[in-house]
Amino acid sequence: MPIQSSFPKVADQVITYNKNIVDILSKINTLTTTTDSTVNIQIFDENGVLRNFSLPSFTSLKSEIDRLNNNINSLYSIDADGALIQTSSQNKFKKIITVDLNREPVAVSSLGSVSNFKSNVNWFFDSLLDPLLSVELDLSGKIEDNVRKCQSRRYIVNFAKDVDGNLTNLGQSALNSYNSLFRGNANIVFNEFETWHKTTPGLVDPNNPRYDEQIFDLEPNSLLYDGEFSVLRIQEDR
Numbered sequence: 001m002p003i004q005s006s007f008p009k010v011a012d013q014v015i016t017y018n019k020n021i022v023d024i025l026s027k028i029n030t031l032t033t034t035t036d037s038t039v040n041i042q043i044f045d046e047n048g049v050l051r052n053f054s055l056p057s058f059t060s061l062k063s064e065i066d067r068l069n070n071n072i073n074s075l076y077s078i079d080a081d082g083a084l085i086q087t088s089s090q091n092k093f094k095k096i097i098t099v100d101l102n103r104e105p106v107a108v109s110s111l112g113s114v115s116n117f118k119s120n121v122n123w124f125f126d127s128l129l130d131p132l133l134s135v136e137l138d139l140s141g142k143i144e145d146n147v148r149k150c151q152s153r154r155y156i157v158n159f160a161k162d163v164d165g166n167l168t169n170l171g172q173s174a175l176n177s178y179n180s181l182f183r184g185n186a187n188i189v190f191n192e193f194e195t196w197h198k199t200t201p202g203l204v205d206p207n208n209p210r211y212d213e214q215i216f217d218l219e220p221n222s223l224l225y226d227g228e229f230s231v232l233r234i235q236e237d238r
Contacts, residue, residue, distance in 0.1 A: 016044045016048065019044065020043045020044060023041060023042060023043065024041060024043070027039055027040075027041045027055075030057075031055060031057050031058055032057075032058050034057050034059065035057075035059055036057055036059075036060075037056065037057060037059070037060040038054045038055060038056055038057060038060065039054070039055050039057055040052055040053070040054055040055075041053045041054075041055060105143065105144060105147050106143070106144060108139070108142045108143065109142070109187070110186050110187045111137055111142075111186055112137070112138060112186060113184060113186050114135045114137075116135070116136075117133045117134065117135055118133070118134045118135065118136065119131040119132070119133060120132045120133075120134060139218075143218075147218060148217065148218055149215055149216065149217055149218060150215070150216045150218055151213065151214075151215055151216075152213065152214045152215075152216060153211050153212070153213045154211060154212045154213075155193070155197075155209055155210070155211045156209075156210040156211060156212070157178060157197070157203065157209070158203065158204035158205070158210065159171040159172075159174050159175050159178075159202060159203060159204070160174070160202045160203065160204055168202065169202075170201045170202030171202045171203075172202070173201070173202050174200050174201065174202030174203050175202075177196070177200055178196075181196065182196075194209075197209050
C-alpha cells in the first residue's frame with residue numbers, strides 16, 4: 001500500500017513532537033526542584049491523543065532511599081531492645097526483635113535435690129522396669145524465655161565387679177569417690193563429672209560412659225491475665 005502523506009500532516013506531527021519535547025524538558029527541571037512526590041507529564045501520542053504520565057520526583061526518591069538506608073542501619077546496629085523499622089506510610093513503625101539462633105543458651109547452674117518419684121506404666125516392659133519411675137525438675141528462672149527444648153542426659157556409672165558380682169577394691173574405691181563428690185550434690189559441674197569418669201580407677205570402660213539421652217519440649221508461657229483494659233499512654237524505655 002503506498003504511503004499517503006502531505007506537508008500539512010507532516011507539519012502537524014513536527015509541531016506535536018516539539019510540544020512533547022518542550023513539555024518533557026520543562027518537567028525534567030521540575031523533577032529536580034519540586035517538593036511534591038510526583039510530577040505529571042502530558043504527551044500527545046501518534047494519534048494526537050493526550051496522555052498523562054506520573055513520575056516520582058527526585059525529592060521523593062531521595063526520601064525513600066534515606067528511609068531504606070535508615071532501616072538497614074537499624075538492622076545492622078540492632079541491640080537487645082530491637083530495631084524500629086519505618087514503613088513507607090508516614091508515622092507507622094514496625095518493631096523487630098531478633099534472637100541469635102547460633103548462640104548457646106545459658107547453662108543451668110544448679111538443680112534441686114530429687115526427693116519424689118512418679119510412677120508411670122511402662123507398656124514396653126520387655127527387660128525394662130515396670131512401672132517406669134520418673135522425676136520432675138523445676139526449671140523456673142533457670143532457662144531463658146525463648147528456649148523451647150531441653151536436653152536431658154542420665155549417666156549410668158558401672159563400677160568394676162568380680163565374677164561373683166561383688167565390687168572389687170578399685171570398684172569400691174570408685175563408688176566411695178562417687179558418693180563423696182556427686183551423690184546428693186545439686187551443683188554438679190558437667191565437665192568435672194566427665195573428667196572424674198575418665199580418670200578414676202575402678203570404672204568399667206571409663207572413656208565411653210553409658211548414658212540415656214532425651215529431648216523434652218518445654219511448654220510456652222501461659223496466659224496469666226485475660227480481660228479488657230484501657231491504654232492511657234505509651235512509652236518505650238530504650
